Amino acid sequence: MRATTIHAPYDMRVEDVPEPVVQLPTDAVVRVLRACICGSDLWAYRGEAARQPGQRIGHEFLGVVEETGSEVSTVRRGDLVVAPFMWSDGVCDYCREGLTTSCEHGGFWGSVGYDGGQGEAVRVPFADGTLVQLPKDAASDDHLLSALLTLSDVLGTGHHAALGAGARPGATVAVVGDGAVGLCAVLAAKRLGAERIIALGRHEVRTDIARRFGATDVVAERGDAAVEAVRELTRGQGAHAVVEAVGTEQSMRTAVNITRDGGAIGFVGVPHGSGTGLDLGVMFDRNIALRGGVAPVRAYIPDLLPDVLDGTIDPSPVFDMTVDIEGVPGGYKAMDERTALKVLVTGDR
């Protein structure tokens, strides 16, 4: 089959690789119908996260079950399924508590020896714990498929950020980061009842999506000017709930400074750089909490799925470019150059 591989920074290839097969009784093989490129894939693309030459990549996909191991009981051949960005066994302490990202047997797509989502098919470990069934008729609805694909990462991650920040009815939420996760956090905050949602971003295409997702205000300024602008919008107090969806020191510093006393930062931007951007003295004086991390999206899918299926929320506008598998390297280039927000990859139909 064809699959995306990474050989060096900026060297993405689509190559012939062995067809995946069931290796363990808990495995399934899924033929990929839709996948996408994540902002966090760019860290590997740019060489800021190390990869071995030839390693697979891609951690967001949905598709059709092709084969299952003898112990798999919740999905079967022909089922339409979505995979979260990590696999998990579904039975350990952490999985039972909903923290599937801490699963004792969990792992990441594209790890050495494992398939990635940006390929024609994927061997899925712990299929019962990992995969979630979708209605079969969704397979013929392009728009709905795009929306459902966000359950694999960005929608659940935005939801995790909004929960961590404490988005709730009546609250003012501010979102730092105008990438797909930040935009999904706007959508999630709206869904959780936030009264006012301030999106920080300067790219009009993105802030337009933010408004469509529920943002009531947009702040285009950065740094100190952004802090001042948010404070002006909030009677000088700051936002009750702040989402940090970038992962840089600067964005975290902004997040701390726009949080209202007693509020919280929900952080889901993968931390980069040596410093944290956290001023612990300020957080102490003002009782600002920090909650978040890698999102246990598997645990959120049952909660979010019905709202996506019935159209209550439609995250599909985060995709603004579509490629087939051979076009994946071009998709990386577009996202790296910020000419695309998020790239959809259509698989074998």
Next chain:
Amino acid sequence: MRATTIHAPYDMRVEDVPEPVVQLPTDAVVRVLRACICGSDLWAYRGEAARQPGQRIGHEFLGVVEETGSEVSTVRRGDLVVAPFMWSDGVCDYCREGLTTSCEHGGFWGSVGYDGGQGEAVRVPFADGTLVQLPKDAASDDHLLSALLTLSDVLGTGHHAALGAGARPGATVAVVGDGAVGLCAVLAAKRLGAERIIALGRHEVRTDIARRFGATDVVAERGDAAVEAVRELTRGQGAHAVVEAVGTEQSMRTAVNITRDGGAIGFVGVPHGSGTGLDLGVMFDRNIALRGGVAPVRAYIPDLLPDVLDGTIDPSPVFDMTVDIEGVPGGYKAMDERTALKVLVTGDR
């Protein structure tokens, strides 16, 4: 009257100062019956927190109302009252939400121009918002007075830490820091229903109090060895809820490393040093939250007071040395040299 002043590092004096009087209609004057020395006073004593020569000090006291301004309505002359470690107006947004430490008109005892608790009397701004009435007959009960005095800071701060860490029925709580606040966090965690409480500390006198307060396990190791010991006690997972009651990089590092995935650190140690001790990468991967800061103890007093009055909790063992006002400098020395855990100051009777 006599009051404690600080002139330079290690130069504490007890001097004649003007008697406080009501200056504003919202003021009260309180004659101090009991005060104490706080671990955080030592930062000033050691010169690690700047003070102007002659500045007052002490932020924990209870006493008898001597005079009230014309607008004070909730306390009157003769009432026994306890003061939290900051004053607050009781009516602003933050006060109404229970975050009295962020009060728009709040302030600290011993600030330039204000009395400190380690003196014979104190002018109390915003008496209605600040002071809490106690039963008058407690004034004749030495033991109860000591217990009630902890409502001004250490008990409420320990409670804030336990809440921030997420202490709850069934949880395993670990407490980093064997000072009076750490010990009160043990007591608070027990009160909140924690099933297992691991106290980290190597001073037997203190860990004995921790056991009396509800600690089920004591870990005397430090650094990596402490982390290993806590993990051994928790099936390798760490504690659901971790209190950080020291404020150093090392103690925060320990706190992060002994927290179970998905758990939280309740931090109340005043941050010292340039680094935070926070490994954001670890916190991200394991979804470890950080909550806490300066404790809004005023808001907690109504909740904690009944349990202190009826003996459900007795925090008084944190006091292991008693001095009168003239003995305060000696009390600082004893706490600095760790020959005393916490020093009680008896006032004018």
